[in-house]
Amino acid sequence: MYKKEFYVFEGSIPKKAIIRNYTTDDFEDLIRIQQETFPPPFPSELWWNKNQLSNHIELFPEGAxxxxxxxxxCGSMTGLRVDYAPQQPNHTWVEITDNGYITNHSATGNTLYIVDISISPKYRSYGLGKWLMQSMYEVVVYLGIERLLGGGRISGYHRYAETLTAQQYVNQVLIGKLKDPVITFLLRCGRTPVHLVADYLEDNESSNYALLMEWKNPFK
Known part of the structure; x- marks a missing residue:
């Protein structure tokens, strides 16, 4: 099982942080974090439920x-293993994660696929999202998986949708002319673009687009 201790800083004050596998004892807090991360009008039925969380820790605890x-x-990150074929990149979030229930998890899958990452808003200044991402890279290496993969919402696209196609918007982000809250964050975490997917997830901000981004295991 995974456990990492480190320090984050509030100004000049160090604060002890721990990344570990979550358990049934954490379910109430994990649901609270989802509520804080995705407040209304985000649909409450899309927050984690206990059945989903139970599947996460039973089917693939290493990815919880x-x-x-x-x-x-104050934050969580969840993944599952899938068999990903680069020549067939198109899929939806619902399809590849079984709507967050991960019943399609494959113990021998070649790819660790990111289901979700959530950080409570008041803790976002600590860089915890990047710490969680780096920890999941370590899981990839430990398990000998080929890659980490996930779809990043192009969440800033709604501001430019009338003048740019989704691909043009992504291209502008990749050359630094625009910044996207999700894609720029993932680039800073070491992820690289793979493929732009339409109708990935119902989301007005991104016009339902997501950019598949991967991190390849350097030992594979």
């Missing part, structure tokens, strides 16, 4: 990570 700061649970 959470982070706490000073003993307070």
């Amino acid at each position: 990570l959470c982070v706490e700061v000073d003993g307070v649970l």
